Amino acid sequence: MKRNDPISHLMTRNVITVHHGDPISKVRALVREHGVHHIPVVNGDKIVGIIAWSDILRVSFGDAFNTDERTVDATLDHTLSLEQVMKTNPVTLAETGTVREAAEILAKSDFHSLPIVSGTSKLVGMVTSTDLIRYLVEQF
Template sequence: MKKREPISHIMTKGVVTVNENDNLRDVVEKLKKHAIRHIPVVCGKDVIGIISRTDINRLTFGALFEGQEGADEAILDMLNIAQVMTSKPKTISSDTIIRDSAEIFVKEEFHALPVVDNGELKGIITTTDVLKYFLEQYD
């Protein structure tokens, strides 16, 4: 097993983001279109939050992602991203060791961490990325 491998080897580099001024419908559209579960919220180059499919599901009782017709989407117009996102999310740098990121996920119970180097968003790493990496070690 490669014990000192950095997360830069497994993180997603082409990160889908939303701006703090976008609306929640934009978030839902991007989550569906890109088949992702977490989106960093940016203001310029700064990561100011993260919003997840779970955050949206809490508002809509999961109806938006389960294809239920007639889901009450009015809530998406009543709230803004800042009211729903996790503000000031924990971030990690691209040279963080994969094992260390796994420890953060276990300890903090996060499922995604924006990867930020020198104040700039470089990627995102998720629990799925880490699990896939560990599974590959058994091949």
């Protein structure tokens, strides 16, 4: 197994993001449109937070009651800001990191996505637990 492979071999480069100040409804739309479960929050090209689908579910009780999507979006957008729901200062890995380092971080954490950064927090990619499992399967 290639434990020292650079994380750049595994990471997604064209990351779906939202911008600091965007409404929560935008996150919900991106999840539905792209099927992603973790979306970095950026200010310019720097990561300032991350929001997961589970974060949205935690605050959108309407999803549990089959409420109209527009009603859920409007309620969330008028009661909460993205900054109130997202996790700030997410754990990141430098683009010079390895697959092993990413696996160690995700194995010891209670989150399932790892933003990959260049320099001082410039978002350049993303790795998820699922990416690591797929990588592992390819090794056998």
